[in-house]
Amino acid sequence: MSTASQARRRKGPDELEIIAFERGRFTSYSSCGIPYLTGGTVTDVGRLVVRTPEQFAEKQSIDARIRHEVISVDAAGGAVTVRDLERGTEEQVAFDHLMIATGAVQSLLPLPGADSEGIFGVQTLDDGIEIIRELDERKPSRAVVVGGGYIGLEMAEAMTLRGLHVTLVESAAQPMSATLDSDMGALVADAMRSMGIDVLTEEPASGFEASSGRVTAVVTDDRTLPADIVILGLGSRPNAALAETAGIALGESGGIRVNERMETTAERVWAAGDCAEKRDRLTSKGVSIALGTHANKEGRVAGINITGGNEHFPGVIGTAVTKVCDLEIGRTGLKEDKAEAAGFDVMSVTVDSVTRAGYFPGKEPIKVKMIFERDGGRLLGAQILGRESAAKRIDVCATAIWSEMSVQDVMEMDLSYAPPFSPLWDPVSIAARKAVERLGDA
Amino acid sequence: MSTASQARRRKGPDELEIIAFERGRFTSYSSCGIPYLTGGTVTDVGRLVVRTPEQFAEKQSIDARIRHEVISVDAAGGAVTVRDLERGTEEQVAFDHLMIATGAVQSLLPLPGADSEGIFGVQTLDDGIEIIRELDERKPSRAVVVGGGYIGLEMAEAMTLRGLHVTLVESAAQPMSATLDSDMGALVADAMRSMGIDVLTEEPASGFEASSGRVTAVVTDDRTLPADIVILGLGSRPNAALAETAGIALGESGGIRVNERMETTAERVWAAGDCAEKRDRLTSKGVSIALGTHANKEGRVAGINITGGNEHFPGVIGTAVTKVCDLEIGRTGLKEDKAEAAGFDVMSVTVDSVTRAGYFPGKEPIKVKMIFERDGGRLLGAQILGRESAAKRIDVCATAIWSEMSVQDVMEMDLSYAPPFSPLWDPVSIAARKAVERLGDA
Numbered sequence: 001m002s003t004a005s006q007a008r009r010r011k012g013p014d015e016l017e018i019i020a021f022e023r024g025r026f027t028s029y030s031s032c033g034i035p036y037l038t039g040g041t042v043t044d045v046g047r048l049v050v051r052t053p054e055q056f057a058e059k060q061s062i063d064a065r066i067r068h069e070v071i072s073v074d075a076a077g078g079a080v081t082v083r084d085l086e087r088g089t090e091e092q093v094a095f096d097h098l099m100i101a102t103g104a105v106q107s108l109l110p111l112p113g114a115d116s117e118g119i120f121g122v123q124t125l126d127d128g129i130e131i132i133r134e135l136d137e138r139k140p141s142r143a144v145v146v147g148g149g150y151i152g153l154e155m156a157e158a159m160t161l162r163g164l165h166v167t168l169v170e171s172a173a174q175p176m177s178a179t180l181d182s183d184m185g186a187l188v189a190d191a192m193r194s195m196g197i198d199v200l201t202e203e204p205a206s207g208f209e210a211s212s213g214r215v216t217a218v219v220t221d222d223r224t225l226p227a228d229i230v231i232l233g234l235g236s237r238p239n240a241a242l243a244e245t246a247g248i249a250l251g252e253s254g255g256i257r258v259n260e261r262m263e264t265t266a267e268r269v270w271a272a273g274d275c276a277e278k279r280d281r282l283t284s285k286g287v288s289i290a291l292g293t294h295a296n297k298e299g300r301v302a303g304i305n306i307t308g309g310n311e312h313f314p315g316v317i318g319t320a321v322t323k324v325c326d327l328e329i330g331r332t333g334l335k336e337d338k339a340e341a342a343g344f345d346v347m348s349v350t351v352d353s354v355t356r357a358g359y360f361p362g363k364e365p366i367k368v369k370m371i372f373e374r375d376g377g378r379l380l381g382a383q384i385l386g387r388e389s390a391a392k393r394i395d396v397c398a399t400a401i402w403s404e405m406s407v408q409d410v411m412e413m414d415l416s417y418a419p420p421f422s423p424l425w426d427p428v429s430i431a432a433r434k435a436v437e438r439l440g441d442a
Numbered sequence: 443m444s445t446a447s448q449a450r451r452r453k454g455p456d457e458l459e460i461i462a463f464e465r466g467r468f469t470s471y472s473s474c475g476i477p478y479l480t481g482g483t484v485t486d487v488g489r490l491v492v493r494t495p496e497q498f499a500e501k502q503s504i505d506a507r508i509r510h511e512v513i514s515v516d517a518a519g520g521a522v523t524v525r526d527l528e529r530g531t532e533e534q535v536a537f538d539h540l541m542i543a544t545g546a547v548q549s550l551l552p553l554p555g556a557d558s559e560g561i562f563g564v565q566t567l568d569d570g571i572e573i574i575r576e577l578d579e580r581k582p583s584r585a586v587v588v589g590g591g592y593i594g595l596e597m598a599e600a601m602t603l604r605g606l607h608v609t610l611v612e613s614a615a616q617p618m619s620a621t622l623d624s625d626m627g628a629l630v631a632d633a634m635r636s637m638g639i640d641v642l643t644e645e646p647a648s649g650f651e652a653s654s655g656r657v658t659a660v661v662t663d664d665r666t667l668p669a670d671i672v673i674l675g676l677g678s679r680p681n682a683a684l685a686e687t688a689g690i691a692l693g694e695s696g697g698i699r700v701n702e703r704m705e706t707t708a709e710r711v712w713a714a715g716d717c718a719e720k721r722d723r724l725t726s727k728g729v730s731i732a733l734g735t736h737a738n739k740e741g742r743v744a745g746i747n748i749t750g751g752n753e754h755f756p757g758v759i760g761t762a763v764t765k766v767c768d769l770e771i772g773r774t775g776l777k778e779d780k781a782e783a784a785g786f787d788v789m790s791v792t793v794d795s796v797t798r799a800g801y802f803p804g805k806e807p808i809k810v811k812m813i814f815e816r817d818g819g820r821l822l823g824a825q826i827l828g829r830e831s832a833a834k835r836i837d838v839c840a841t842a843i844w845s846e847m848s849v850q851d852v853m854e855m856d857l858s859y860a861p862p863f864s865p866l867w868d869p870v871s872i873a874a875r876k877a878v879e880r881l882g883d884a
Contacts (some may be wrong), residue, residue: 033801033861047801292866293859314854321858330858359475359489389831392864395838395857402855403845412756413844415837416763416772417735419475419484422834424734 001028001051002296003099003272004062006303013061016307019093020062021082023069026125027053032292034128035151038135039158045129073098073246075266097268097306100243100256101299104236104274104290109146113208118215119230122151131231135162140228143167144218146205148175150322152233153188156197157324159231166197167225169218171204176329178235179320181336183350184369184383191327191385200225236290238275251277251286260312262302270306272298279315282334282380282401283342289316319398321391330394333381333401336371345374349434353427355389357419366390368431370397370407377406377439382431396428407435443470443493444738445541445714446504448745455503458749461535462504463524465511468567469495474734476570477593480577481600487571515540515688517708539710539748542685542698543741546678546716546732551588555650560657561672564593573673577604582670585609586660588647590617594675595630595766598639601673602767608639609667611660613646618771620677621762623778625792626811626825633769633827642667678732680717693719693728702754704744712748714740721757724776724822724843725784731758761840763833772836775823775843778813787816791876795869797831799861808832810873812839812849819848819881824873831863838870849877 004018020027028050036042056062067085074080079094106123108114118140120131134140143159145152148170159166168175174185175192189199200220209217209224218225238255249265251257255277262270273295277286294316301311319332333339339346348371356363366386372379382397384390400410410432417424425433446460462469470492478484498504509527516522521536548565550556560582562573576582585601587594590612601608610617616627617634631641642662651659651666660667680697691707693699697719700706706713715737719728736758743753761774775781781788790813798805808828814821824839826832842852852874859866867875 030799030801030861030866032859033799036802036861041803042801044801291859293857293868296866297854317856319856319858321860321863323860323862328863332856332858357472357475359472359484359486360478361483389834392831392858393834393837395835395868395870396841398856398858399838399841399847400845403842403847403851405841405845409845412739414759414761414774414840415735416761416774416834416840417474417733418763418765419472419478420765421763421770424472424738426735426837428837 001056001062001064002299003101003270003303003306004056004064005060006300007307008060008062010304010307010309018062020056020064021068021070021080022064022066023085024124024126025066027051027056027064027066029125030292031123031125034122034125035154035158037128038122038131038155039161041161045125048125070242073100073242073269075246075248075269078268095268097270099302099306100248100264100269100271100275101273101295102239102242102275105239106232106236107234108232109205109234111205111207113210113215116208116210116215117213118228119208119232121232122155123236131229134229138228140164142226142228143231144169144225144227145231145233146218147233147235148172148199148201149178149233149235150176150320151235152231153192153324154322155231155233156192159229160195160197160325164229168192168197168199169203169205169220169225170199170201173202175199175201179318179331179335180329180383181348181369184367184385187367187385188324188327188329192324195325236274238277238288240275243271243275253277253286253288255286255288257286260314261305261310262298262313263305270302272302281315281317285342287316287318289318291320317398317401319394321394323391326387328384328386328388328391330384330391331382332394332398333379334371335381335383339371339380344380346371346380347374347435347438348372349431349438351427351431351434353423353430355386355427356421357423360419362388364388364390366393366427368427370431370435372407372435374439377408377435379405379407379410393426393428407432407439411436443498443504443506444741445543445712445745445748446498447502448742449749450502450504452746452749452751460504462498462506463510463512463522464506464508465527466566466568467508469493469498469506469508471567472734473565473567476564476567477596477600479570480564480573480597481603483603487567490567512684515542515684515711517688517690517711520710537710539712541744541748542690542706542711542713542717543715543737544681544684544717547681548674548678549676550674551647551676553647553649555652555657558650558652558657559655560670561650561674563674564597565678573671576671580670582606584668584670585673586611586667586669587673587675588660589675589677590614590641590643591620591675591677592618592762592764593677594673595634595764597673597675598634599766601671602637602639606671610634610639610641611645611647611662611667612641612643615644617641617643621760621773621777622771622825623790623811626809626827629809629827630766630769630771634766637767678716680719680730682717685713685717695719695728695730697728697730699728702756703747703752704740704755705747712744714744723757723759729758729760731760733762759840759843761836763836765833768829770826770828770830770833772826772833773824774836774840775821776813777823777825781813781822786822788813788822789816789877789880790814791873791880793869793873793876795872796865797828797869798863799865802861804830806830806832808835808869810869812873812877814849814877816881819850819877821847821849821852835868835870849874849881853878
């Protein structure tokens with residue numbers, strides 16, 4: 001819908017007809033908001049919907065058809081086959097340009113009992129609505145969250161806020177193992193435990209027990225965890241099947257291969273969002289990252305290009321932020337092992353600081369880790385853990401990585417200081433200074 | 443003391459004797475904390491003192507002598523004349539290297555009645571202690587703050603927090619006229635008025651009325667403002683008199699001229715901190731900015747170089763942040779008129795956004811202004827107004843300006859997103875996007 005909106009801004013309804021097919025019941029909603037909806041922080045489902053089909057029709061002359069699934073693409077012939085999921089009918093719809101924005105599908109565990117009632121994914125708004133219904137109607141008291149990535153952590157918070165006792169089950173040695181170094185991940189686990197969440201690591205789920213078709217426990221190699229509700233937070237992968245079947249090339253990460261203009265390998269067929277592969281600017285490799293901010297930017301680029309412009313999506317560096325209750329987590333760039341795997345000779349530093357001047361009330365601890373190149377000190381990655389106002393500081397590191405600054409540059413640059421906002425040296429500057437000292441010692 | 447500490451880290455007491463002379467009663471304290479001390483946010487004077495002379499002696503073998511004023515420098519001869527302010531004695535002390543760190547002196551108004559009791563500057567910790575004593579002993583109810591820069595605003599907050607009715611008197615058309623564009627400054631005035639602070643602009647103070655030697659009113663061209671206490675927040679200028687008398691060159695801004703190594707024009711004489719001129723990286727001109735973070739970094743560079751190293755202080759871009767009650771203000775780079783005066787052909791955009799996803803509770807308004815070059819879109823300046831977690835986002839703009847990014851770069855780069863921390867497009871990204879659109883239209 002970002003593509004549609006951008007295209008409409010550039011071409012009026014007389015020049016360009018825009019039809020959007022959506023197999024679900026909602027258009028343009030915030031997937032990232034689902035954990036906050038289920039946790040009760042956001043109280044109205046409708047608040048997550050940015051624009052309804054009626055609004056698209058009225059305000060932008062965009063014909064958005066929900067409960068319509070595109071089941072095949074004839075790229076060469078310039079047509080899609082669409083199924084009306086309510087009526088069960090099918091039709092062919094011709095296109096001059098096709099945007100494939102099929103998003104991501106939740107990674108599932110093909111485990112015994114995985115289809116029991118009471119086990120929920122967190123991929124669509126309908127998933128969120130079902131979880132809320134379950135919470136309201138059945139009043140479960142024990143939740144097991146399977147998977148310790150972003151969604152797993154956010155759902156652990158959500159279930160905690162709902163008053164459930166939460167156990168997080170993670171196969172890796174730490175939560176967020178895909179995005180945080182193990183030392184930082186271990187601190188996340190510690191912080192979650194101090195919130196009363198049971199965090200079990202190196203303990204993959206191996207199945208589910210059920211009674212009368214309803215889940216009663218999550219089984220791991222080590223134990224059986226009684227559960228009234230199970231949330232699957234296993235991450236997602238690009239939903240590229242439709243494109244692949246149509247003969248459109250996928251990239252090394254499994255997402256639809258696109259160039260910087262968001263063109264696929266098929267003429268007049270474009271892709272954007274979670275289904276489309278992104279280029280990691282640090283490794284030049286294709287990556288799949290499901291994140292609304294990339295999706296929206298890519299959609300904008302495609303919408304401009306479809307209407308005759310020439311914009312480029314320049315890739316990503318993996319910046320992300322989340323929180324678990326009052327623990328904030330930010331990260332950007334390459335984590336240590338990924339940087340090494342990409343061939344960089346890396347060093348790292350971790351510093352402890354505070355978010356305000358040492359004498360200023362309300363200061364909170366903040367930990368900043370920086371990963372940088374031994375030769376020249378180029379900043380390659382950063383991770384931040386902290387509370388109140390800590391995590392968004394990752395954007396400074398993201399900006400520095402984006403513009404290929406060295407830790408020396410980061411140390412020297414002019415960041416803002418006043419006692420309510422930062423120590424005399426900002427925590428990011430302190431980490432950079434320690435990195436510079438480490439380079440001098442090496 | 444930053445120079446002293448850094449030098450000591452590199453050379454032990456056997457190799458290097460370090461003596462520091464301080465005419466006041468405190469070493470190494472946070473000047474920036476004084477408004478928060480007087481406002482009662484920080485309750486203990488001692489908390490602002492980072493390290494006492496006793497601690498310097500014990501922990502670092504640095505001989506820090508308070509109440510000792512250096513009254514003249516013989517640069518060629520390698521000696522200073524020092525007066526012991528307690529004993530009234532003078533002595534000559536020889537040096538191999540001299541660091542001049544005489545800081546700033548408060549700008550004063552040579553107005554009738556300015557020496558009355560009850561009128562206070564805010565330059566030294568002693569000033570802060572005197573203000574607190576006045577508040578405690580005399581329980582004034584009406585404060586007039588003269589000057590609407592950083593210190594003026596922070597002292598207006600402090601007096602408000604102390605329960606006084608506050609009137610701010612400013613000669614320019616808006617508060618913060620030296621650092622914010624007038625449109626943003628006008629919003630600061632509006633916000634302060636909504637807090638119950640009377641903000642009078644284009645109304646310079648012309649004198650003070652007093653009774654029995656004690657101030658009773660501030661007089662402007664338009665009116666007489668009754669006052670029980672008057673705070674002078676008129677900014678400061680480099681305290682360069684000692685250096686100038688010694689024949690050391692000053693720069694165009696009136697600060698001591700230094701190179702990137704912090705060397706003055708006299709051999710073996712160094713300068714750092716508020717007394718030393720800084721180079722504005724955007725205009726290449728010399729500027730005087732009194733700010734602890736620059737002072738500390740410059741001191742570090744000098745300490746390394748005095749002990750045989752070779753570090754450089756690369757200049758500043760004028761990043762700053764402050765708050766007045768819950769209004770946060772951040773700025774970096776050149777404001778619009780300064781950019782034009784420096785010869786740039788500039789454009790600007792201002793956008794309104796929020797600090798969290800639109801549906802997320804606790805979101806607050808945030809306004810971002812960007813100033814950029816018409817040809818190529820290089821970001822030259824940014825200003826942010828907002829509440830909770832708004833102002834520190836200026837650091838992203840500061841990093842972008844430091845690395846000479848264009849607004850296109852800023853729009854494209856990978857900033858963190860999650861509903862509790864940002865809308866899908868970060869407010870900084872939205873401003874950059876609007877700037878890119880404006881460039882496209884131009």
